[in-house]
Amino acid sequence: MFDDKPETTRMNMIQAIRDAQDVMLGKDDNVVVYGQDVGYFGGVFRCTEGLQAKYGTQRVFDAPISESGIVGSAIGMGAYGLRPCVEVQFADYMFPAYDQITQEAARLRYRSNGQFTAPLVIRMPTGGGIFGGQTHSQSPESLFTHVSGLKTVIPSNPYDAKGLLIASIEDDDPVIFLEPKRLYNGPFDGHHDKPVVPWSKHPKGEVPTGHYTVPLGKADIVREGKDVTILAYGTMVFVAETAATETGIDAEIIDLRSLLPLDIETIVESVRKTGRCVIVHEATLTSGFGAELSAQVQEECFYHLEAPVMRVAGWDTPYPHAQEWHYFPGPARVGEALKSVMEAI
Known part of the structure; x- marks a missing residue:
């Protein structure tokens, strides 16, 4: 869904994810972005590069190496009225925060009878393909889809990644946003250890530059x-x-x-x-x-x-x-x- 007929530019998934956060930081003062190394460094995959310089350290900032602290604080921020979009460096690292995700974020709307919500997004690179070994390559999506109260999203291309992430940030419920790291720079055909074509040559690499959404729950x-x-x-x-x-x-x-x-x-x-x-x-x-x-x-x-x-x-x-x-x-x-x-x- 577009606000107007959009202008487009070629992006890879990293750029599309970064642009989605940029759009929402500019559109809504309640949006904050944080996590390990996401501020000055711009994230391990550079999905937040340049955002701290543009929006300041009160809106985009680094967090301690504590996944439970990152997610726990985001739940409190969401209940207070903010819309945090936080990054867990790899999906494999989310287990220390699993209690906060499943026992607090997923249940807040229901246990408070709608008085509080948890409008937060937890971004996590997922899957293998970068020779990261057992602790950087897992695909734990079913651990989230089993939990009532969570929404789980996995884009496959830059166009969808940006539209889905904007829709997730605007959603009033907690969203697990899993990013296939093998697709950050281009699509794979399953035969190669490098993308077979860059997103700049793929139709889904043409991404609207402004605000638009891809609705959650639509294949x-x-x-x-x-x-x-x-x-x-x-x-x-x-x-x-x-x-x-x-x-x-x-x-x-x-x-x-x-x-x-x-x-x-x-x-x-x-x-x-x-x-x-x-x-x-x-x-x-x-x-x-x-x-x-x-x-x-x-x-x-x-x-x-x-x-x-x-x-x-x-x-x-x-x-x-x-x-x-x-x-x-x-x-x-x-x-x-x-x-x-x-x-x-």
């Missing part, structure tokens, strides 16, 4: 097809596209963008049309978000299915640093799943 059909529906988010959107192209299967690919709220209507309409569904995510298979997707597709589309719903995901093992490119679902594994559901009788 994007990135490729239309009639044979099988692929549900994916984040980096796996591009892996799914590569698999569909390489197999020649006419797959409809849905980028969920928002896991909660989930656009179940778009999913159901697609699966009822194709009769087949493959779910792809980077996180561990067991109890991953794909299990929830599979259950909902089964409940809503059972009599339309021509094959079992299949999931392609990470291994059920601690994150394997030396084998991370085998751990990721790649086009070959996704392609095998596509062929399997197409051959089912």
Whole structure:
């Protein structure tokens, strides 16, 4: 949703995320941005670079190395009337703050009977692909989607990243905003350890320069097809596209963008049309978000299915640093799943 017909510029995801915070800092005096090294240094991935110089140390500032302190203080700020957008350097670091996220932020609106809200955003780089090992590469989205009161968002491109982040900052409930670090500079096809194309050459790298929102809870059909529906988010959107192209299967690919709220209507309409569904995510298979997707597709589309719903995901093992490119679902594994559901009788 745009305020006016926008001018656009080419951005990568880092620039789009930074621009979203810039727009909201300028638009709303209640917005504050902080976290470890996000001020003078501009964040470990430079997603806040230059914002402190522009808005001052009262609006953009560094925090101690205490995730529980960062999130706990943001909850208090939100209850007071501010709109904090805080950064946890890696999603793997969020566990010390998990109590504050799940027991305080998620419940504040309900336990106060609507007297207080927690309008805060917690930004976290997620997923692997930078050879960061076990403590910099996890995909913990299902730990948040299981918690009532939280919203969970994962963009796959600069256009969506900016629009979703602005919508998240303006939302009155706590939003977990997970940023696939492999996509910061460009999309992957699953075969390479570097982006196959920079965002400056990708259509979704064209980003409006002003204020706009991408609504939470609305999926994007990135490729239309009639044979099988692929549900994916984040980096796996591009892996799914590569698999569909390489197999020649006419797959409809849905980028969920928002896991909660989930656009179940778009999913159901697609699966009822194709009769087949493959779910792809980077996180561990067991109890991953794909299990929830599979259950909902089964409940809503059972009599339309021509094959079992299949999931392609990470291994059920601690994150394997030396084998991370085998751990990721790649086009070959996704392609095998596509062929399997197409051959089912």
